[in-house]
Amino acid sequence: MTAPGESAAGGTALSVRGLVKRFGAHEVLSGIDLDVPAGRVTCLIGPSGSGKSTLLRCMAFLEEAGAGTILVGGEPLGFAETPQGRRRLPPARIRAVRASIGMVFQQFNLWPHMTALGNVTEALRVVRRMGRAEAEAKGLAQLRKVGLEDRAGHYPAQLSGGQQQRVAIARSLALEPRIMLFDEPTSSLDPELTGEVLDVMRGLAADGMTMVVVSHEIGFAASVGEQVAFLDGGRILLHGSPRDVFGKPRHPRLERFLDTYLDRGAAMLA
Amino acid sequence: MTVDWGLLAEKLPDVLAASGVTVAVWAASAVLGVALGAAVAVARRFGPRPVDLALKLFVEVLRGSPFLVQLFLLYFGGPFIGLSLDPIPAGLLALTLYGSAYYSEIVRAGFAAVPAGHVEAAACLGFTRAQTVLRIQVPEMAVLVLPALVNMTVLLLKETAVLSVITVPELTLEISAIGSETYRFVEALTLLALFYWGLVEACGGLGRLAEARLSRFRFAGP
Amino acid sequence: MSLTLLALLVRAAGLTVAISGVSIALGLALGLFVSVASLSRRRLVSVPARVYVSFFRGVPLLVQLLLIYNLLPAAGIDVPGVVAAVVGLTLCTSAYQAENLRGGFLSVPRGLLEAADMAGLGAVQQFRRIRVPIAVALTLPTLVSEAIMILKASSLVSVVGVVELTRMAQDLASSTYRPLPMFATAGALYLAIDWTVAGLGHALERRARWGRA
Ligand SMILES: Nc1ncnc2c1ncn2[C@@H]1O[C@H](COP(=O)(O)OP(=O)(O)OP(=O)(O)O)[C@@H](O)[C@H]1O
Ligand SMILES: [Mg+2]
Numbered sequence: 001m002t003a004p005g006e007s008a009a010g011g012t013a014l015s016v017r018g019l020v021k022r023f024g025a026h027e028v029l030s031g032i033d034l035d036v037p038a039g040r041v042t043c044l045i046g047p048s049g050s051g052k053s054t055l056l057r058c059m060a061f062l063e064e065a066g067a068g069t070i071l072v073g074g075e076p077l078g079f080a081e082t083p084q085g086r087r088r089l090p091p092a093r094i095r096a097v098r099a100s101i102g103m104v105f106q107q108f109n110l111w112p113h114m115t116a117l118g119n120v121t122e123a124l125r126v127v128r129r130m131g132r133a134e135a136e137a138k139g140l141a142q143l144r145k146v147g148l149e150d151r152a153g154h155y156p157a158q159l160s161g162g163q164q165q166r167v168a169i170a171r172s173l174a175l176e177p178r179i180m181l182f183d184e185p186t187s188s189l190d191p192e193l194t195g196e197v198l199d200v201m202r203g204l205a206a207d208g209m210t211m212v213v214v215s216h217e218i219g220f221a222a223s224v225g226e227q228v229a230f231l232d233g234g235r236i237l238l239h240g241s242p243r244d245v246f247g248k249p250r251h252p253r254l255e256r257f258l259d260t261y262l263d264r265g266a267a268m269l270a
Numbered sequence: 271m272t273v274d275w276g277l278l279a280e281k282l283p284d285v286l287a288a289s290g291v292t293v294a295v296w297a298a299s300a301v302l303g304v305a306l307g308a309a310v311a312v313a314r315r316f317g318p319r320p321v322d323l324a325l326k327l328f329v330e331v332l333r334g335s336p337f338l339v340q341l342f343l344l345y346f347g348g349p350f351i352g353l354s355l356d357p358i359p360a361g362l363l364a365l366t367l368y369g370s371a372y373y374s375e376i377v378r379a380g381f382a383a384v385p386a387g388h389v390e391a392a393a394c395l396g397f398t399r400a401q402t403v404l405r406i407q408v409p410e411m412a413v414l415v416l417p418a419l420v421n422m423t424v425l426l427l428k429e430t431a432v433l434s435v436i437t438v439p440e441l442t443l444e445i446s447a448i449g450s451e452t453y454r455f456v457e458a459l460t461l462l463a464l465f466y467w468g469l470v471e472a473c474g475g476l477g478r479l480a481e482a483r484l485s486r487f488r489f490a491g492p
Numbered sequence: 493m494s495l496t497l498l499a500l501l502v503r504a505a506g507l508t509v510a511i512s513g514v515s516i517a518l519g520l521a522l523g524l525f526v527s528v529a530s531l532s533r534r535r536l537v538s539v540p541a542r543v544y545v546s547f548f549r550g551v552p553l554l555v556q557l558l559l560i561y562n563l564l565p566a567a568g569i570d571v572p573g574v575v576a577a578v579v580g581l582t583l584c585t586s587a588y589q590a591e592n593l594r595g596g597f598l599s600v601p602r603g604l605l606e607a608a609d610m611a612g613l614g615a616v617q618q619f620r621r622i623r624v625p626i627a628v629a630l631t632l633p634t635l636v637s638e639a640i641m642i643l644k645a646s647s648l649v650s651v652v653g654v655v656e657l658t659r660m661a662q663d664l665a666s667s668t669y670r671p672l673p674m675f676a677t678a679g680a681l682y683l684a685i686d687w688t689v690a691g692l693g694h695a696l697e698r699r700a701r702w703g704r705a
Pocket of ligand 2: 052053184
């Protein structure tokens, strides 16, 4: 575990270069460059529609960018630049690189036909081909980490939103990813339930997990984020430590954004 | 209305054999129809666009025209294009194709009902597409499509009666024959109706039972 | 396919449409009646209605038609085949439509009826002016698919001797020894009718949205 401020184990876990993404004629990402430092938390903030989710989904290869590269631990994700141009990598290669990435969704996306434990062990069994006993032991250990060992036999419909999101985090962690992506993990939760999810995320950060977090929880971004990137209109407008980005004088776009999004935690920056 | 029990006992073996044909043709066409329908739905969803369009035409033609006409086309028209089938295989083939069109639409709706996020979650965890279909999409849609599947399968049972028209020796043909032989048409047909009614209701009951079992995860807990 | 043969088939298709149309309309009226009965709190009313629905949905239409075709003369009622056909199709579709309408009645939001109560509408007025229009609109898509079902099912009345489209194709097939073009043309005519009905249904559904998106 590294103390805050101390430099992390090393280097860049994920780097994005010149990423462009269009939906039809609509250019949603217009040339994104971003380095995600290993062992640190990177927060993406920005107004609705600025492209935060799209960027994160490109990092998980849920969206295919039209141009640019994403390197995960030095390995190209999805596309490789060859002398003949940009080529899509074979599915097995994509899955291999993707295996080091975990994703947590705003809507949890737990599979409703499996228990909490089933959700956590499914990929271990199907993708990693682990035996039942081993997978279940591992799954229970993950559920314990998010404080839900006693809910292992519950179906998602029997869990609260906060519990569901913690199961979803455990499901991702079970595959031991090196990078965790979070897309507004607390946005569909009642206010009193966001705390338990943020606590789990803080714990992960303290353990040195590399994280990219899209969140409107400005307070979380300011306190846990090593770096903050402010997206606006498909570009990274501001980028740096929370102190640099949030400190005064502020960029007028950011000022406007903070005014409209002045939610929990933003007040402490005033 | 009086029932001639002696007559009934005399005809019982024939009736049993004929109901065996009804149930066998029905079960076979349901199993084959679901398999073919699922294949059509998968090909339409994951295949290239021309395949999707060609299969859409196949489905819409089968759903838009009467089963009886399809049956006549296959049974009487088939020999003209080198496809001479006996009544039972012809009936089975027609019923399977007819059912597959409806089953494919049910499976298609099932795919559409599984939220994209559930598929994305699997992709993020390294599932292949086949693994995602088999482990996530199919089990998740099972509950949603079960009532429609049961419904369609019951419809298929009722369609088997139409096979009597091309002399498939199933129950409706047998009972009609007995009816005209003995001049007890109304009695015979009433018993026939009761047989189908009972079977259909039993299927519906089984379907509801299966649904209740399968859907336990959908009930919100405390 | 000569033009004369085609004309014969098209004319027979007219009978198919007529028989189906009449049966669907009569079936809607009867279905409305049965659905209301099946929702009654009095078991003496609701149970027979449910048995009716269950029976006509549970027995193959062909068997129903054979039964009616033989039952009417046995009961001393002598009617032309077309009438027996319409009776059979109507009874069958009314059971399906009753089941659909039952679902429609059950999904009329309670609040609408409470509002009607507050507005002073009596029970009969509420039924006629609020519940029926909303229930029918809610079940319009199933009504359209039921209409298509009956159009296709009407081919079965050929078996009891009504010379509608399928029977005409059958007769022409055996007299010309060319079953392939006859049944294919009949099938195409059914498709044309069904797809037209489906298109009309979609247009109707758009109108019954009362301005909603
Ligand atoms: N699948 C899609 N098809 C078409 N347009 C899309 C798609 N997904 C996103 N967009 C568009 O891309 C833009 C960026 O969307 P994105 O979801 O990345 O924004 P966001 O920053 O995450 O916003 P929010 O804070 O509301 O989640 C929006 O204008 C959106 O309408
Ligand atoms: Mg978003």
